[in-house]
Structures are given as C-alpha cells and as structure tokens.
Amino acid sequence: MAKSTLPKPTEGELAILRVLWARGPCTVREVQAELEPERGTGYTTTLKLMQIMLEKGLLRRDDSQRTHIYQAAVSRDRTQQQLVGQLLDQAFGGSARQLVLAALSSKPSTPAELAEIRKLLDELERGSR
Amino acid sequence: MAKSTLPKPTEGELAILRVLWARGPCTVREVQAELEPERGTGYTTTLKLMQIMLEKGLLRRDDSQRTHIYQAAVSRDRTQQQLVGQLLDQAFGGSARQLVLAALSSKPSTPAELAEIRKLLDELERGSR
DNA sequence: CGTTTACTACGAAAACCTTCGTTGACAAAC
DNA sequence: GTTTGTCAACGAAGGTTTTCGTAGTAAACG
Numbered sequence: 001m002a003k004s005t006l007p008k009p010t011e012g013e014l015a016i017l018r019v020l021w022a023r024g025p026c027t028v029r030e031v032q033a034e035l036e037p038e039r040g041t042g043y044t045t046t047l048k049l050m051q052i053m054l055e056k057g058l059l060r061r062d063d064s065q066r067t068h069i070y071q072a073a074v075s076r077d078r079t080q081q082q083l084v085g086q087l088l089d090q091a092f093g094g095s096a097r098q099l100v101l102a103a104l105s106s107k108p109s110t111p112a113e114l115a116e117i118r119k120l121l122d123e124l125e126r127g128s129r
Numbered sequence: 130m131a132k133s134t135l136p137k138p139t140e141g142e143l144a145i146l147r148v149l150w151a152r153g154p155c156t157v158r159e160v161q162a163e164l165e166p167e168r169g170t171g172y173t174t175t176l177k178l179m180q181i182m183l184e185k186g187l188l189r190r191d192d193s194q195r196t197h198i199y200q201a202a203v204s205r206d207r208t209q210q211q212l213v214g215q216l217l218d219q220a221f222g223g224s225a226r227q228l229v230l231a232a233l234s235s236k237p238s239t240p241a242e243l244a245e246i247r248k249l250l251d252e253l254e255r256g257s258r
Numbered sequence: 259c260g261t262t263t264a265c266t267a268c269g270a271a272a273a274c275c276t277t278c279g280t281t282g283a284c285a286a287a288c
Numbered sequence: 289g290t291t292t293g294t295c296a297a298c299g300a301a302g303g304t305t306t307t308c309g310t311a312g313t314a315a316a317c318g
Contacts, residue, residue, distance in 0.1 A: 010275065014219050028295080045277050047296070052275090066284065067295070077231070083220050084228060085235035090143050091212050096238050097245050099213060100229050102206070104253055106214035109225050114254055116226050121247055124233055125240065139305065157265080174307050176266070181305090195314060196265065 006074060007056050008086065012049055015039060017058070017072055017079065025062075025071040135203060136185050137211065141178055144168060146187070146201055146208065154191075154200040 009017060019034045020026060032046040050070055053059045062069040084099075092099045104114075138146060148163045149155060161175040179199055182188040191198040213228070221228045238246075 011219065012276065018220075018222070041276085042278060043295090044279075044297095048277080048298095049275090051297080063296090080220055080227065080231040081235045083216060084231040087212060087216055088232060088236060090140060091147075091209055093147070094236065095242075096232050096236060097242055097249065098209065099232050100246050101249055102209040102213045103217065103225050103228050103232070104249075106210045107217060107223065107225060109253075111254065113226055114250055117229050118247070118250055120226070120230055120233070121243055121250075124238075125243055141306065170306085171308060172265090173309075177268095177308085178306075180267080192266095 006058065006082075008082065009053075009058060009074075009079065012039075013053055013058060016046070016050060016053065017074070017076075020059070020070065020072040021076045025069045027067050027069060029067075031070070135187065137215065138182075138187060138203075138208065141168075142182055142187060145175070145179060145182065146203070146205075149188070149199065149201040150205045154198045156196050156198060158196075160199070 015035055015038070016031055019031045023030070023034070028043070028047045028050055031050065032043050035041065035046060050059060054061055054070070058072070058074055059070050060073045061071070088094055088096065088099055092102075109117075144164055144167070145160055148160045152159070152163070157172070157176045157179055160179065161172050164170065164175060179188060183190055183199070187201070187203055188199050189202045190200070217223055217225065217228055221231070233243075
C-alpha cells in the first residue's frame with residue numbers, strides 16, 4: 001500500500017469522478033457533455049480539471065491515440081469511505097450514530113430503504129469485524 | 130426562514146464550530162487553546178478565521194467587553210445535516226443506504242453503537258418521516 | 259504617569275480551485 | 289493541397305482559504 005496519501009477530491013473533481021465511475025473510461029468530450037447541463041462549464045475547464053486530476057493521481061489516461069481516454073484511478077468505494085470518514089471526524093466527533101441520524105433525517109427515506117439499512121446492520125453484527 | 134443561504138463551513142471553520150458547540154460561548158483565546166494541539170496554528174490565524182465567520186453569519190459575538198465572546202450562530206444539528214446532505218448528493222447519488230454502509234465500514238463500530246443505530250431505525254420507522 | 263501585557267484590527271502573502279482564451283498540432287473533408 | 293474542425297497544452301485571471309506579521313488600543317500594574 002501507499003495510496004493513503006491520495007488527495008481528497010474537490011467538488012468539481014468529484015463531479016468528474018461520478019461520470020467516470022458510472023460510464024467507465026471516457027474522453028474529455030464525453031465527460032464534458034455529461035456535466036455541461038448540471039455545471040454549465042466549458043470544454044477547456046473540464047479538460048484542465050482532468051489534467052490536474054491526472055497529476056494528482058486521481059485519474060489515469062491512455063494517450064496512445066490522438067483523443068485521450070481517461071479513467072478513474074481511485075475506486076468509488078474507497079473514495080466514498082475516505083470522504084465519509086473525514087466528515088465523521090470533522091463534523092461528528094467520530095460518532096457514526098450521529099452521522100447516520102443526520103443522513104436519514106436530511107432526506108426522508110422510503111421504508112424499503114430503511115429495511116435495507118436494517119439488513120445491513122444484521123450483516124455487520126453477524127460478521128462482527 | 131432565510132437561513133438556507135448560509136455558506137458551507139470550510140474545514141478550518143468546522144474545527145472552530147466544533148469547539149463552540151462543545152463548550153458554548155468562548156473567547157478567541159479559549160478556542161485557540163483548544164485547537165492549537167490538533168492544528169498547530171497561531172492565535173491570529175484563529176482570530177482572523179473567526180472574524181471571517183462572523184461576517185459570513187456563522188458566528189455571533191458580544192463585543193461589549195474588551196475581550197469579545199463568540200458563539201456559534203448555526204446549530205450543530207442543522208450544520209451536520211447540511212454537510213451530510215451535500216455529501217449524499219455529491220458522492221453517493223442520493224443513496225442513504227450506501228452512505229450508511231460507507232460510514233459503518235470506514236470505522237469499526239462497537240456492537241453497542243450498532244444497537245443504538247438499530248434503535249434509531251425503529252424510531253424512524255415508527256414516527257415515519 | 260509610564261511600562262508591560264492582552265487583545266483586536268488590518269493587510270498582505272501563499273496556496274489552491276475554478277474558469278476560460280489562445281495557441282499549435284493533427285486529421286478529415288473538400 | 290488547402291481549408292475546416294477537433295483536440296490537448298499552456299498560461300493567466302479571479303476567487304477563496306489559510307496563514308501570519310505588524311500595529312494600534314485598552315487595561316493592569318508598579
């Protein structure tokens with residue numbers, strides 16, 4: 001290991017990662033097309049951001065063709081865990097219970113979703129860990 | 130209402146809010162003393178940050194005495210909800226279940242804590258919303 | 259009083275993030 | 289082969305965050 005030192009993605013970077021996680025390897029143009037409606041930024045903005053992310057090690061790219069292909073270098077799960085862990089420390093004093101409470105009350109969950117979370121608890125308790 | 134437009138606290142600001150939430154109204158010196166070990170920043174840094182937070186509306190202060198007394202102008206619950214809601218959208222596509230999963234696996238929880246969360250679920254289900 | 263101490267205010271510097279205009283290279287179309 | 293369009297690279301500007309040095313001011317003390 002050695003990847004613990006990967007920087008925390010910024011808001012703009014996270015938007016790009018979202019696209020790459022969902023669609024797999026993409027060109028800048030594809031990412032830009034996906035993001036344009038929601039962010040309204042131009043092509044060069046997205047390009048620049050992705051180049052910076054490459055330098056930071058958040059993305060990888062294949063530049064053997066004229067049109068470069070980018071992909072995420074960090075996994076979704078790992079990044080989500082990093083972000084939530086950080087929030088846990090910074091805003092919740094490490095109390096997972098409080099975080100869960102805030103999460104569930106910030107957005108009304110469907111009963112189905114609550115049931116799923118309950119199932120999750122069962123698994124966690126069983127497998128201890 | 131009208132407070133929905135309060136800015137999202139930055140990392141440094143959050144550290145200050147943590148202290149004020151825990152200890153109630155404080156002088157800059159008190160906040161600084163609390164933060165110094167963990168952040169290593171000087172007195173004027175903390176002061177400046179708190180002054181900026183005052184401008185942003187994140188803090189209130191009583192300056193009737195020479196030594197000003199600051200307190201949080203945003204509630205802990207509300208801020209936590211704001212932050213977690215944002216993270217939910219930006220990194221979890223709105224899936225509370227995934228966020229809870231990440232939270233619980235990012236830090237091993239004690240069985241006691243798991244039980245508490247379970248109780249929380251019960252309450253949420255009972256009281257709906 | 260005059261000196262020391264404690265505190266706030268101000269300004270500026272450094273780092274980072276976001277944005278975009280411009281340029282040059284390459285390829286496809288005519 | 290020239291024109292037209294697409295793409296990556298570069299650099300710069302504007303904004304925000306974080307940091308601190310310096311200076312001014314009120315209080316405390318002798």
